[in-house]
Amino acid sequence: MAKRNMVEAINAGLMEEMEKDPAVMIIGEDVGKEGGVFRVTDGLQAKFGLERAVDTPLAESGIVGVALGLAINGFKPVAELQFMGFLPPALDQILNHISRIRNRSRGRYTCPMVIRMPYGGGIHAPEHHSESMESILAHIPGIKVVIPSTPYDAKGLIVAAIRDPDPILFLEPKRVYRAIKEEVPEDNYTVPIGEAKVLREGGDVTVICWGAMVREALRAVEMAAEEGINAEVIDLRAVSPMDDNTYLESVRKTARVVIVHEAPKTCGLGAEIIARVNEKALLSLEAPVERVTGYDTTFPLTKMEQDYLPSPERILRGIRKVMAF
Amino acid sequence: MIETFDPLKGEMLMILHPDGRCEEKLKPDLTDETVQTLYRRMVFIRLADQRALALQRQGRLGTYAPVHGQEAAQVGSAYALGEKDWVFPSFREMGVCTMRGVPLKDIYLYWMGNEMGQKVPENVHVFPISIPVGSHPLHAVGAAWAAKLRGEKICMVTYFGDGGTSEGDFHEAMNFAGVFQTPTLFFCQNNQYAISVPRKIQTAAKTLAQKAIAYGFHGVQVDGNDLFAVYAATKEAREKALSGGGPTMIEAVTFRFGPHTTADDPTKYRTDAEVDEWKPRDPLLRTQRYLKKKGLWSEEIEKEIKEEAEAEITQAVEDAEGFPPPKPGEFFQYTFAELTPNLKEQMDDFLAFLKEKGN
Numbered sequence: 286m287a288k289r290n291m292v293e294a295i296n297a298g299l300m301e302e303m304e305k306d307p308a309v310m311i312i313g314e315d316v317g318k319e320g321g322v323f324r325v326t327d328g329l330q331a332k333f334g335l336e337r338a339v340d341t342p343l344a345e346s347g348i349v350g351v352a353l354g355l356a357i358n359g360f361k362p363v364a365e366l367q368f369m370g371f372l373p374p375a376l377d378q379i380l381n382h383i384s385r386i387r388n389r390s391r392g393r394y395t396c397p398m399v400i401r402m403p404y405g406g407g408i409h410a411p412e413h414h415s416e417s418m419e420s421i422l423a424h425i426p427g428i429k430v431v432i433p434s435t436p437y438d439a440k441g442l443i444v445a446a447i448r449d450p451d452p453i454l455f456l457e458p459k460r461v462y463r464a465i466k467e468e469v470p471e472d473n474y475t476v477p478i479g480e481a482k483v484l485r486e487g488g489d490v491t492v493i494c495w496g497a498m499v500r501e502a503l504r505a506v507e508m509a510a511e512e513g514i515n516a517e518v519i520d521l522r523a524v525s526p527m528d529d530n531t532y533l534e535s536v537r538k539t540a541r542v543v544i545v546h547e548a549p550k551t552c553g554l555g556a557e558i559i560a561r562v563n564e565k566a567l568l569s570l571e572a573p574v575e576r577v578t579g580y581d582t583t584f585p586l587t588k589m590e591q592d593y594l595p596s597p598e599r600i601l602r603g604i605r606k607v608m609a610f
Numbered sequence: 611m612i613e614t615f616d617p618l619k620g621e622m623l624m625i626l627h628p629d630g631r632c633e634e635k636l637k638p639d640l641t642d643e644t645v646q647t648l649y650r651r652m653v654f655i656r657l658a659d660q661r662a663l664a665l666q667r668q669g670r671l672g673t674y675a676p677v678h679g680q681e682a683a684q685v686g687s688a689y690a691l692g693e694k695d696w697v698f699p700s701f702r703e704m705g706v707c708t709m710r711g712v713p714l715k716d717i718y719l720y721w722m723g724n725e726m727g728q729k730v731p732e733n734v735h736v737f738p739i740s741i742p743v744g745s746h747p748l749h750a751v752g753a754a755w756a757a758k759l760r761g762e763k764i765c766m767v768t769y770f771g772d773g774g775t776s777e778g779d780f781h782e783a784m785n786f787a788g789v790f791q792t793p794t795l796f797f798c799q800n801n802q803y804a805i806s807v808p809r810k811i812q813t814a815a816k817t818l819a820q821k822a823i824a825y826g827f828h829g830v831q832v833d834g835n836d837l838f839a840v841y842a843a844t845k846e847a848r849e850k851a852l853s854g855g856g857p858t859m860i861e862a863v864t865f866r867f868g869p870h871t872t873a874d875d876p877t878k879y880r881t882d883a884e885v886d887e888w889k890p891r892d893p894l895l896r897t898q899r900y901l902k903k904k905g906l907w908s909e910e911i912e913k914e915i916k917e918e919a920e921a922e923i924t925q926a927v928e929d930a931e932g933f934p935p936p937k938p939g940e941f942f943q944y945t946f947a948e949l950t951p952n953l954k955e956q957m958d959d960f961l962a963f964l965k966e967k968g969n
Contacts, residue, residue: 314804314805314807315805315806315807317806318806318878318879319805319806319807319874319878319879320878322805322873322874340806340807340811341807341811342773342776342807342811342812342813343743343744343773343774343776343777343804343807343812344776344777344778345777346778347776347778370741370742371742371743373742374742374745374777374778374779409672409673409723410672410673411672411673411701411721411741412741413741413742414741550956551952580941580942580953580956580957580960581945581952581953581956582941582942582945582953583941583944583945585725585941586672586720586723586724586725587672587722587723588722588723588724588935588936589723589936589940589941590723592938592939592941592960593941598963598967599963602963602966
């Protein structure tokens, strides 16, 4: 088994599905000859030709809007948006059309497609290249929002996303793209969409996270372990649908919760998780749930981005706070 | 001129030929001294650009979008504007911005990752650069509309690239400008590539300039490496806008010699032969040849120009690097006119965290 980073793992998943299913096609800006600005689609045009890995005009609304048309007429488009900061022009198509077509046509038309995009901060990128807007997407009925945190999951989830009968927004934490290498099977496999993963078992506190925050949370938890705090870490892997059972079971055991996300705090998904904990496990709690998140500000440029992003130290502070309550 | 050169007939305005020869009948009213000054600014921009790339490689500056090859398009157009006109730039407009009075120090500071670099001086009418492609022409149209309503005799100029013309917002901006006859100048630098994607994949139309026709106003294609053609077309479009003639689109046909930004490698998507084809059309060489014919350029003068530019650039680097780092929590301060209670709480918590860490 080869060790791969997340870029290579997603690339492998795309390649396998394109080999298996001639309906799978890649569209987006710079996805063809260039192979994507992060090289996720590298080699696909060389291997499958100009008609299956297609460079499009520079127009995000156009890319996802035509993807709907392709999807309702026999193709399985995997559209790439270059950065999540450039998602907004495409939101109209996602909100008003892609997410609703199954419902509007009472199942007559469906939209099996994937919209991939790198998201999140921490790589010293320019303005509009560091945003985390997953809660905006999770708020839209009719689309699923998947976020891998490791190369293994990324491959299994992209394959599952392509095969899913509904539209999937596939958010790739760009900070992790080349930061982790791990064993990724050569075989074709899937990771189920909507299943969280317990990354570390512990009885004292539950830390819920996703995307690039998983690594930060694991570091924080190692520091907490030195203080005798035994934390359980859960990677949601999809924020819509959310795997409630996995974290609720953990909460019932630990009675203490810290939620970590790099998106702004207000109306972030931490709020939704707290609501669900309150609805289903309120009486298990021994402390108010703590959120360690980005702030309610524009994502700052590089001089201040580390101040904005939740760090292991800030997460540890959150863990200590719920433990001390 | 902007109405006589018809993009649908493949007519492109060129005044200064690549060999330095000039179409005297079309030559704009620029004194030799002014041409020399503009040439100096073009050299300055090229060297400031090279310095930005060097700083990026040394890790002293972040991702940067170079101007190399587009100096005439930026200098010629910016010089044609009036002092009170506004500019709405995209991210590759270091040349335009410095021409309009944005200190080079500020531009470096921004790409070094400090938002203060986008705080344009009070007397300079340049909007912060727009990174989302093709989204800002609408702002120029709105500002121009306001100028029209307020009776201000000014023009609003928006700069964007060939890639930007594919975005929906670009079309909406053109349409609004046509409908409300706003004094807007759409200045497109067609540098042939949107990162790796060639111009022919942006549109099946033969020119970008002809898009204006569909919105009810004139579009003209000019040789973007020709300082005189760019200046003349911009000046005329501006005068037209000021006299109530509405918007114009100028497509400056040019070439990006460098990468899209410091983050990509152009050899992956274009051939050396293509780059070589454009080299004789270099905007600096062309202006230099013109000046040489007039006895106004020599190796010695060039050396002196470069030394002067390098000194100015070095000072800008020193000023940018010596600029005080942001105060802790500065990023909270500019969200609203006043901190909301929620933001205040978040900022206090952040500062408390820093204190606990011992900073």
